[in-house]
Amino acid sequence: MALSLSADDDEYDSEAEQQQRPANRPKPPKVGVAGTVKLAASRGPAGARRRRTRCRRCEACLRTECGECHFCKDMKKFGGPGRMKQSCIMRQCIAPVLPHTAVCLVCGEAGKEDTLDEEEDKFNVMLMECSICNEIVHPACLEVKDAGGVVNDELPNCWECPKCSHAGKTGKACKQKRGPGFKYASNLPGSLLKEQRPGRDPREEGDLATPAVTVATVARRQLEETPRHRLEEQVAKKRPAVPPADGQAWPRPEDDALQKKRKLTDDDDTPDPNGGNKRKSPKPDQLLTSIIKREQDEEGGSRELGYQWNYGEEEEEEEEEREQEAQEGTRHTEKAEEEEQEARQGARHTEEAQEEEERGGVFRTPSCESDLSRCNSSPRAGPSGEGGLELQDKARVRARARRPVRLPCRELSRELSKELNQEIQKTEDCLANESRQPVKAEPDSETDEPKRVVSMAAMEMAGDWLRPCERETNGAPLREPPMQPTAGAGRRPLGVQMERHVIRPPPISPPPDRLPLADGHAHILRRELWMAIFSHLSHQQLCVCMRICKTWNRWCCDKRLWTQIDLKRSKSITPLMLSGIIRRQPISLDLSWTNISKKQLSWLINRLPGLRVLLLSGCSWVAVSALCTSSCPLLRTLDVQWVEGLKDTQMRDLLSPPTDNRPGQLDGRSKLRNVTDLRLAGLDITDASLRLIMRHMPLLARLDLSYCNHITDQSVNILTAVGSTTRDSLTQINLSVCNRVTDQSLSFFKRCGSICHIDLRFCKQVTPEGCQRFAAEMSVSVQFSLLEDKLLQKLS
DNA sequence: TATAACGTTATA
DNA sequence: TATAACGTTATA
Numbered sequence: 001m002a003l004s005l006s007a008d009d010d011e012y013d014s015e016a017e018q019q020q021r022p023a024n025r026p027k028p029p030k031v032g033v034a035g036t037v038k039l040a041a042s043r044g045p046a047g048a049r050r051r052r053t054r055c056r057r058c059e060a061c062l063r064t065e066c067g068e069c070h071f072c073k074d075m076k077k078f079g080g081p082g083r084m085k086q087s088c089i090m091r092q093c094i095a096p097v098l099p100h101t102a103v104c105l106v107c108g109e110a111g112k113e114d115t116l117d118e119e120e121d122k123f124n125v126m127l128m129e130c131s132i133c134n135e136i137v138h139p140a141c142l143e144v145k146d147a148g149g150v151v152n153d154e155l156p157n158c159w160e161c162p163k164c165s166h167a168g169k170t171g172k173a174c175k176q177k178r179g180p181g182f183k184y185a186s187n188l189p190g191s192l193l194k195e196q197r198p199g200r201d202p203r204e205e206g207d208l209a210t211p212a213v214t215v216a217t218v219a220r221r222q223l224e225e226t227p228r229h230r231l232e233e234q235v236a237k238k239r240p241a242v243p244p245a246d247g248q249a250w251p252r253p254e255d256d257a258l259q260k261k262r263k264l265t266d267d268d269d270t271p272d273p274n275g276g277n278k279r280k281s282p283k284p285d286q287l288l289t290s291i292i293k294r295e296q297d298e299e300g301g302s303r304e305l306g307y308q309w310n311y312g313e314e315e316e317e318e319e320e321e322r323e324q325e326a327q328e329g330t331r332h333t334e335k336a337e338e339e340e341q342e343a344r345q346g347a348r349h350t351e352e353a354q355e356e357e358e359r360g361g362v363f364r365t366p367s368c369e370s371d372l373s374r375c376n377s378s379p380r381a382g383p384s385g386e387g388g389l390e391l392q393d394k395a396r397v398r399a400r401a402r403r404p405v406r407l408p409c410r411e412l413s414r415e416l417s418k419e420l421n422q423e424i425q426k427t428e429d430c431l432a433n434e435s436r437q438p439v440k441a442e443p444d445s446e447t448d449e450p451k452r453v454v455s456m457a458a459m460e461m462a463g464d465w466l467r468p469c470e471r472e473t474n475g476a477p478l479r480e481p482p483m484q485p486t487a488g489a490g491r492r493p494l495g496v497q498m499e500r501h502v503i504r505p506p507p508i509s510p511p512p513d514r515l516p517l518a519d520g521h522a523h524i525l526r527r528e529l530w531m532a533i534f535s536h537l538s539h540q541q542l543c544v545c546m547r548i549c550k551t552w553n554r555w556c557c558d559k560r561l562w563t564q565i566d567l568k569r570s571k572s573i574t575p576l577m578l579s580g581i582i583r584r585q586p587i588s589l590d591l592s593w594t595n596i597s598k599k600q601l602s603w604l605i606n607r608l609p610g611l612r613v614l615l616l617s618g619c620s621w622v623a624v625s626a627l628c629t630s631s632c633p634l635l636r637t638l639d640v641q642w643v644e645g646l647k648d649t650q651m652r653d654l655l656s657p658p659t660d661n662r663p664g665q666l667d668g669r670s671k672l673r674n675v676t677d678l679r680l681a682g683l684d685i686t687d688a689s690l691r692l693i694m695r696h697m698p699l700l701a702r703l704d705l706s707y708c709n710h711i712t713d714q715s716v717n718i719l720t721a722v723g724s725t726t727r728d729s730l731t732q733i734n735l736s737v738c739n740r741v742t743d744q745s746l747s748f749f750k751r752c753g754s755i756c757h758i759d760l761r762f763c764k765q766v767t768p769e770g771c772q773r774f775a776a777e778m779s780v781s782v783q784f785s786l787l788e789d790k791l792l793q794k795l796s
Numbered sequence: 797t798a799t800a801a802c803g804t805t806a807t808a
Numbered sequence: 809t810a811t812a813a814c815g816t817t818a819t820a
Contacts, residue, residue, distance in 0.1 A: 049803090050817095051801095051802050051803070051816085051817055051818070052802075052803095052818095053800095053801085053802080053817085053818055053819075054800090054801085054802095054818095070811095071801095074812090075800095083812070083813055083814075084801095084811090084812065084813065084814090085800075085801055085802085085813080085814070085815095086800095086801065086802085086812095087800075087801055087802085096802085099817080099818055099819085100818080100819080101818075101819095
């Protein structure tokens with residue numbers, strides 16, 4: 001009931017029409033004779049709200065119904081009863097607009113932004129709906145025009161009108177985080193809204209709270225030509241640091257404590273020993289603050305392997321933060337103190353974990369120290385409070401009206417969220433464009449371009465014909481999915497009709513080929529040359545470039561520059577990050593040790609049809625189970641190491657062919673049938689799982705079973721049995737720290753024609769002599785050497 | 797008038 | 809708390 005009007009409704013109902021209105025019937029708008037309506041002064045806090053309708057131009061709106069989701073199945077056209085009357089999940093509008101019939105409460109006229117050319121002027125003649133009192137007005141029609149309404153940039157034509165904003169009303173806004181009509185938040189998979197703790201002041205939900213900008217800045221925010229606030233680029237990071245040995249964990253014998261470590265660091269529900277239930281889902285703020293803190297810590301440092309988030313304007317924002325801090329020196333309330341304590345608690349946990357990590361080494365990544373500990377070591381960096389910061393918020397709003405924004409870190413995340421929808425819109429447009437535009441080719445050579453960059457939209461549209469081509473691609477990751485020119489089939493009609501209420505007309509054009517210069521000419525270098533230059537930049541540098549201008553922003557977001565996105569150990573996966581990922585369409589995505597939810601993952605992978613590498617180690621099984629229902633046909637590498645709760649039963653769910661009759665999946669093959677690299681370290685799986693793997697992953701070449709205590713010689717026997725495809729396909733196997741494996745296994749590996757790499761380190765029952773014997777016996781055909789104790793490697 | 801689906805209530 | 813149901817609105 002996030003959108004309930006209950007309290008106010010009752011009050012209102014008692015006035016006039018109590019009992020008479022059917023339960024779910026909205027009250028009629030309290031509009032009198034046009035033009036005579038008094039503004040809300042005399043009435044309750046909230047009048048009726050106009051129902052919003054889909055924008056018809058966002059990527060979601062442009063989709064066709066999936067026919068598979070819950071709501072589609074309910075529809076009569078798909079054979080359902082038609083009772084639910086909901087939009088297809090995949091088609092839920094990202095930016096619902098006011099209906100065409102909406103008019104200004106004051107002058108009775110519609111939005112008039114189309115009549116003006118100057119973007120800056122448009123705002124005053126747009127219809128704006130107040131998320132608190134629900135009134136729809138032209139800002140220009142208000143008596144006090146410069147009074148600083150607070151624009152909700154997540155929803156078109158939505159703001160907190162000056163009156164409500166000044167009155168400091170928050171009641172509604174608290175419940176309606178995204179303002180009226182915003183289904184996206186609560187219904188789309190990937191939404192975090194449902195995962196928020198109830199009862200929290202949403203103003204603390206940095207990432208989802210109504211983002212606020214003053215009227216003074218709205219024109220720039222919504223219409224500006226040069227996107228300087230591309231904070232969303234935080235998705236950008238260093239390219240993933242390559243973990244040792246193909247990303248497989250380095251085994252250390254003493255690492256039995258790993259599971260405990262997870263408890264300490266990754267289990268959100270870990271009860272705090274001191275009583276409270278600490279660490280609910282990490283709040284977006286945390287992430288942000290950790291970023292900021294980190295940036296501060298590392299100021300000026302160029303840690304080549306540093307786990308750095310990169311987003312625009314970091315320095316500037318840091319400065320802002322400091323200034324804000326200086327100004328509000330007394331801001332630390334008791335609440336803040338508590339937070340601080342809580343934060344330290346978290347830090348302690350993490351430090352323990354880190355210590356363990358250093359001893360154990362399994363999680364050695366060159367990339368990161370504990371983000372959390374750093375984050376939390378800052379007094380200001382703890383999780384947001386549970387409320388009580390409203391004053392601060394209001395002060396902020398007022399402050400913003402007066403001067404250029406100086407953002408405290410809490411607000412930064414709000415800024416980020418504000419970027420979200422803009423980015424979503426861009427993402428959609430970008431993708432929609434890409435589905436029609438070759439990226440590699442210059443526009444004038446579109447037709448001869450053999451390879452096309454195909455957007456997710458096109459891929460989805462491409463649907464079944466995509467599948468035959470999966471088989472032809474044999475493992476080597478391509479920079480771009482091979483697609484036939486028929487990708488043009490992915491074209492879909494764009495919303496031809498111009499919406500009157502769309503605030504941000506999306507760029508329908510393809511990325512420009514040349515950089516427009518101030519003098520009206522174009523820069524001499526063509527885009528492809530720029531791309532060649534950009535390809536030498538780190539993700540961080542790319543993000544800086546994205547702040548330069550709109551053109552660079554689009555160029556730098558090219559998915560060729562983002563083939564690998566590394567978000568491992570991110571404390572929170574935000575909608576912003578999700579949209580950023582989608583926009584970049586990576587081939588490899590590392591979400592290891594994050595608390596990504598099932599919905600988020602499902603949402604993501606359904607939109608990343610070209611994904612080849614998915615790293616989910618340390619995630620929850622609940623999240624990973626998204627793979628059971630999502631399609632990821634090109635997936636080659638799947639890392640589900642240390643996924644808690646992933647056992648034989650779950651492996652079966654993961655590997656079993658879909659039971660539904662969707663076209664293209666009638667062949668009864670597993671969705672993961674093209675996986676060549678499977679990482680299962682630390683799982684309690686038995687031979688039952690191995691049999692499934694054998695059956696369903698005929699191309700499996702690299703298998704990591706380290707730390708799997710149930711793996712035995714018999715398991716190896718199964719993998720290498722006569723007639724199994726694995727026997728021929730297997731090139732690398734990691735059985736380190738599998739204590740039930742003995743020398744016997746080595747003799748089984750002699751049956752593997754392609755085996756190159758056998759890791760039996762720290763297997764207590766495997767002897768060095770056994771390994772030497774294996775090498776000696778194999779030397780007739782293949783030369784093996786012992787790289788380390790019990791680590792066999794074929795000599796090439 | 798028909799279709800889609802929003803935003804709420806009812807129910808499990 | 810999540811899901812189902814449905815009156816009603818928006819649009820063509």
